[in-house]
């Protein structure tokens with residue numbers, strides 16, 4: 729029987745990316761081996777958790793979604809695309825689609841997993857920046873652009889000018905290889921749990937983007953403004 733490693737299932741308003749403001753239920757998988765230096769959910773790294781069943785997940789999803797009135801679900805982590813999670817994510821996605829839900833996945837930017845992506849309605853894919861200490865291969869984004877056109881956004885967390893320049897460099901390279909960038913590319917100004925609201929960082933990133941003609945959408949993490957950068961499951 730399929731086993732599911734789940735950290736939490738909760739209702740919240742999407743706080744970042746192009747769907748900011750949308751009500752949805754988050755299904756957060758437990759377990760990640762990506763190792764971003766500035767990860768804001770290190771509690772999801774360990775794979776050591778009591779597995780749960782698809783029936784229990786669905787019961788909680790129904791409760792949190794007000795019996796399906798909220799019809800978007802975001803599968804997140806941890807890293808839901810870690811090979812240990814993939815069979816469960818595939819099975820859960822098929823199950824939830826059959827029940828009429830629409831599905832987004834938060835993908836860590838290290839893998840394109842077709843058997844998962846083809847069952848989903850939307851893919852939010854990370855471009856890892858230098859401050860994360862992790863790298864996203866641009867070939868993965870080319871693959872997304874070729875195979876999942878209109879169905880994904882790219883998100884890059886920006887801590888400083890180095891991150892911005894790196895992201896701009898990636899944009900220029902992809903513009904060259906793809907011809908044009910059609911997909912939404914979001915810059916998320918970093919807001920660390922340990923710091924006050926980083927207003928100057930937001931202002932700087934907006935200005936850097938404008939100076940380049942505005943290739944990106946600068947969208948902060950609204951949930952952190954409302955609840956604080958430490959608060960979980962919001």
Ligand code: SF4
Nearest residue numbers: 760762763764767836
């Ligand atoms: S992929 Fe996500 S959960 Fe994993 S280390 Fe990076 S930010 Fe944290």
